[in-house]
Amino acid sequence: MAKGPNRGQPLTAAGLRTIFRYRRGLIGIVGGHPDALRHAFGTALAEAGVDLAVMQAVLGHAHVDTTARHIHLAPAHVKAEFDAARDRLRSQR
Known part of the structure; x- marks a missing residue:
């Protein structure tokens, strides 16, 4: 979910990468990308x-x-x- 000033805006490629990076960090996966x-x-x-x-x-x-x-x-x-x-x-x- 987008938070802050980007909430409700279309998801950008950079935003998707940020989500992947955040989720990977939560579960401890080093690699992987959209x-x-x-x-x-x-x-x-x-x-x-x-x-x-x-x-x-x-x-x-x-x-x-x-x-x-x-x-x-x-x-x-x-x-x-x-x-x-x-x-x-x-x-x-």
Whole structure:
């Protein structure tokens, strides 16, 4: 919650960083930043099968390349998707 003269005003990027820093201090976490949350969200969307263009719109990116950088897929997920695509191709023959 914003306090003082900023209460009721739109949250700025600096304000969000301040909130993260304050909350991290309360629970003793050294690292972590708001963009890490954005990366985690983008990855979750990708693993759920959301289209890249939709993710671009949801994340508010001007370029799809930026969206692609926010996605960090686990190797097991990549392998499972590859295997599923290969099986679909084989069944079409």
